[in-house]
Structure formats: structure tokens, C-alpha cells
Amino acid sequence: MSPRTTATSLPLTELTPGHPAVVAELEGGRHFRTWLISMGIRVGVVIQVAQSAGRHGPVRVVSGSTRLAIGRGMAERIRVSPLNEKKPEESPEA
Numbered sequence: 001m002s003p004r005t006t007a008t009s010l011p012l013t014e015l016t017p018g019h020p021a022v023v024a025e026l027e028g029g030r031h032f033r034t035w036l037i038s039m040g041i042r043v044g045v046v047i048q049v050a051q052s053a054g055r056h057g058p059v060r061v062v063s064g065s066t067r068l069a070i071g072r073g074m075a076e077r078i079r080v081s082p083l084n085e086k087k088p089e090e091s092p093e094a
Contacts, residue, residue, distance in 0.1 A: 012070075012078040013059060017049045021080035028077045036078070040066040047080060 009024040023045050026033045040063050041047065050067070051060040059075040061068050070078075 009079040009081045012047070012049065012061070012075040012080050013052065013072060015049045015080055015082065017052055019082060020046050020048050021082045023047055023078060024081045025079040026077065027079060028074075032074070032077065036074075039068055040064060041068070041078065046083070047078075 012021075015021050023041060023043050025043065026036055026041075036042065041061070045063050047061055047063045049059055050062050053059070056072065058069040058071055061070060061075075
């Protein structure tokens with residue numbers, strides 16, 4: 001695991017919109033994984049939820065230049081590890 005990620009993974013549906021995460025696992029069959037990979041969603045890629053329609057409806061995601069609307073059932077099977085958001089350290093002035 002990258003030092004920038006947290007130790008836990010969670011379903012994409014639980015990621016706070018606007019917060020980046022790394023795709024940790026694609027839970028599904030070959031067709032599901034192949035479809036996501038063809039759309040640019042693969043393990044190790046940074047992804048963000050752009051918009052979620054609450055408990056029902058699609059989840060809009062952004063990964064690089066790719067923007068997708070994924071059904072909630074599919075989004076629940078994409079496990080992500082949220083990235084730590086560290087503020088840049090200020091350099092001491094001489």
C-alpha cells in the first residue's frame with residue numbers, strides 16, 4: 001500500500017464527494033472488471049466521487065480525464081483507500 005493511503009478500504013459509495021482515493025480492489029466477475037478497466041478504472045488509479053445521488057441512483061466519478069456515471073450496485077463493489085490530505089509544510093525562512 002502506498003504511504004499516502006490509509007490502512008482501510010471502503011466501498012466507493014461511502015467516499016465523500018471531492019475527496020481523492022486509490023482504487024484498492026474491484027469485487028466482481030471478469031466482465032465487471034473488464035468493463036471498468038476499459039473505462040480507465042483499475043486498481044491503483046486515483047478516483048474521486050464528483051456527485052452521489054444519496055442512497056439511490058448513480059454515482060458520478062472522475063478518474064483523470066474520464067468522467068463516468070456508475071450504478072450504485074457497481075460502485076459498492078469498487079473498494080477504495082482514501083488518500084491522506086496533508087497540507088504542505090511551510091519552509092522555514094532564513
